[in-house]
Each structure stands twice: as structure tokens, then as C-alpha cells.
Amino acid sequence: AQSVTQLDSQVPVFEEAPVELRCNYSSSVSVYLFWYVQYPNQGLQLLLKYLSGSTLVKGINGFEAEFNKSQTSFHLRKPSVHISDTAEYFCAVSPWMDSSYKLIFGSGTRLLVRP
Amino acid sequence: DTGVSQDPRHKITKRGQNVTFRCDPISEHNRLYWYRQTLGQGPEFLTYFQNEAQLEKSRLLSDRFSAERPKGSFSTLEIQRTEQGDSAMYLCASSPLAGAPGETQYFGPGTRLLVL
Numbered sequence: 001a002q003s004v005t006q007l008d009s010q011v012p013v014f015e016e017a018p019v020e021l022r023c024n025y026s027s028s029v030s031v032y033l034f035w036y037v038q039y040p041n042q043g044l045q046l047l048l049k050y051l052s053g054s055t056l057v058k059g060i061n062g063f064e065a066e067f068n069k070s071q072t073s074f075h076l077r078k079p080s081v082h083i084s085d086t087a088e089y090f091c092a093v094s095p096w097m098d099s100s101y102k103l104i105f106g107s108g109t110r111l112l113v114r115p
Numbered sequence: 116d117t118g119v120s121q122d123p124r125h126k127i128t129k130r131g132q133n134v135t136f137r138c139d140p141i142s143e144h145n146r147l148y149w150y151r152q153t154l155g156q157g158p159e160f161l162t163y164f165q166n167e168a169q170l171e172k173s174r175l176l177s178d179r180f181s182a183e184r185p186k187g188s189f190s191t192l193e194i195q196r197t198e199q200g201d202s203a204m205y206l207c208a209s210s211p212l213a214g215a216p217g218e219t220q221y222f223g224p225g226t227r228l229l230v231l
Contacts, residue, residue: 004157032217043119043206043222044158051217090157094217100171101210101218102148105157 002027004091004106012112015083021076021109023065023091031093033074034103035065038088047089050074061085086113117141119223121207127229128197135193136226140209147190148220149182151175152204164190197230204228 003026013019025031032051036044048059055067065076074091088110092103120139128134140147145166150158161180162172166187176182179197184190194201204227208220 006157009155036222041224043224044208045222046219049217049219092157096216100160100163101146101216101220102160102163102171103150103158103220104160107155107157 002029002031002093002095002104004093004104006091006106006109008109009107010110010112012114013081014114016080018079019077019081019085019111021089021091021111023074023076023106025072025074025091025093027072027093027095030096032096033065033067034092034094035059035063035074035076036090036092036105038090038108040087044090047076081111081113083113083115085111087111119207119209119221121205121223121226123226124224125227125229127231129231130199131196133193133195134197134228135191136205136228138190138192138207138223140189140207141211141221144209144211144221145187146210146218146220147184148208148210149190149192150206150208152206152225153202158206161192194228197228199230202228202230 005024034049035047050067058064090108091106122137148163149161152158164184179195182192204225206225207223210218210220
């Protein structure tokens, strides 16, 4: 079975400061890794994903994440946040061998950007 | 593409009533997923379709839940004899082609259900 842990339920940060949202996963098989963002009253939107290759993945809106296999982590970073980045962020995994390709999500981290 | 749409966006019902939600995926997307998201939690997988075939159902999907995708286009999720524990956001997602490893799932805005 797979599980995803997002230890920080909320991360407050000032505008233009850097931010890191942490994600750790547990799995007995290899997984694909995703970060989704959920703005109020909107559906989840893909920020980035790691399938293979370079462990540093760049996504939309200036976000990037680094896959660390030994630490089973996939932390999300942004060097300078904006007020508009205030949203809920979800880390998710999808097992390679599961033909459903369903997503297994963490409990989310609410990023609160203050002026 | 117009995106994944869901209807209704909000539903309030009394315990014991039946409710039905609709999801319209992105045109020509073969895979359609249903997830449930409770307050303070991430979405949890319920079921998915490849075209009109329902290929997997989660243990979360009790006998009171049924989903269909006639003709491989829109999908409906019905909950019979609703319980207060069914209160949640129900999310629909679709993915293109036949479903490939790591393929992006595109989510709708969800239907928020409140059972009184």
C-alpha cells in the first residue's frame, strides 16, 4: 500500500519570501509523483509531476520540486511567493504497476501568503 | 477544451434521501475518475471508468453508491439512502487517450454534498 504525508497543515509566509512545502511518501513499489494546487471554489490543477529522468522538476507558476528516492521525499519549492499563490497544495503518488493510475493524495498544505 | 464540469456544484439533502451527481469530462477523454474529499483531507479514490466500463471500485464505495458512464461520455454518481457521513466534496477527473502511466488527470470543480 502507498501513503503520502504532508506534515505541515498550514504554512504562513510573507509575500516575496521563499517557501518549501514538504511531502514524504511510503511505498513498496515505484511511484510517479505529483503536486496539485486547489484554489477556492476551483478544481485541482496540476503544478508538476515526476515520471523519470532529472530529479529536479519545474512546473507552472515558478514552482519546482525535487525527487529524493533515498528519503522518499518530493518537496515543493518556490523562491518568491505572491499573494495569488495562497491556496491548498496536495502531493500525490501513483504506483507504476497499478493499471488504474489512480492518485493517492496527502492531506494537503494550506499556503497562506501575507502582504 | 472547456474543462471538466460537474453538476450540481452544491447539494443539501436530508438523511435517507437519494442524490445523483453528474460529471462531463473533457471531450474524447477515455478515462474518468471519481474521488471524495472530506474536510481537511486530500481526495480519496472511489472508482474509475475506461470508456463505459467501470474497472475498479474502492472499498470506500459502499453498496449505497453506484456510478455509471453510459456510452463512455458523461458519468453519474448516485448515493442512495444518504447518511451524514456522506457529506463531502465529490470530485470528478478525466484523462486522455487510454490512460498511460503518469498521465495528467484533469479535475472538475466538484460537487459539495451536505447531508442534514
